Amino acid sequence: MKRRASWVATAALAAGMVLASAVPALGECASQGNVWPKFTEVAPTAQRIVIGRVFEGRDQFERGYHIVYGLEIQEVLRGSAPAEIEIDALRSGMPLTGTVACQEDAYLAARVGHVIAIAFQGHVAGVPGRVTTAAWIEGKPDQHTFGAQRLTLAEVHHAAGLPDTAAEASEDGSPATTVWLGVALFAGSLLAVAFRRRRLPNPAC
Numbered sequence: 001m002k003r004r005a006s007w008v009a010t011a012a013l014a015a016g017m018v019l020a021s022a023v024p025a026l027g028e029c030a031s032q033g034n035v036w037p038k039f040t041e042v043a044p045t046a047q048r049i050v051i052g053r054v055f056e057g058r059d060q061f062e063r064g065y066h067i068v069y070g071l072e073i074q075e076v077l078r079g080s081a082p083a084e085i086e087i088d089a090l091r092s093g094m095p096l097t098g099t100v101a102c103q104e105d106a107y108l109a110a111r112v113g114h115v116i117a118i119a120f121q122g123h124v125a126g127v128p129g130r131v132t133t134a135a136w137i138e139g140k141p142d143q144h145t146f147g148a149q150r151l152t153l154a155e156v157h158h159a160a161g162l163p164d165t166a167a168e169a170s171e172d173g174s175p176a177t178t179v180w181l182g183v184a185l186f187a188g189s190l191l192a193v194a195f196r197r198r199r200l201p202n203p204a205c
Contacts, residue, residue, distance in 0.1 A: 036146060042131060051075040
């Protein structure tokens with residue numbers, strides 16, 4: 001009888017351990033359903049777009065990532081922003097799905113040193129209301145920040161509808177091109193005058 005009771009207790013303990021290992025702990029989302037929209041889709045309608053470097057983390061989310069951090073603004077592509085802003089548990093505004101753990105991990109996490117572009121309050125097709133998202137220019141998103149893009153600075157500018165300044169500087173009629181064209185024409189005129197004077201007959205001969 002005692003052996004049977006001991007066997008039942010052991011089996012119950014083993015089953016409990018299996019069930020416990022099968023359920024993800026709070027804060028460890030096993031199947032994230034909260035996808036961040038693409039920056040290139042949100043940026044055209046965003047009310048504010050900034051690019052900044054994370055200079056300070058004010059909490060510890062996981063593996064060096066923070067969900068509360070200071071962002072030093074490097075560029076304001078649309079709207080206005082102070083020199084520094086605080087990102088505090090920022091969500092995208094997309095409908096939350098998945099387990100409780102997944103929903104609690106649906107924040108914009110970043111490391112100190114990361115350079116990110118954030119598009120605030122834009123629209124995405126099929127989603128009611130306004131949404132916010134980010135793209136990484138330097139560094140990479142946390143494993144729970146599903147859908148966030150990694151873009152170059154030029155790609156961020158293009159998504160925000162800004163002209164390519166590098167391309168503009170090389171086009172005909174740009175200020176730099178006009179200056180060099182004027183210098184070339186002036187030098188050519190001097191050479192033509194000098195050549196003409198050499199060909200004129202000397203009146204003293």
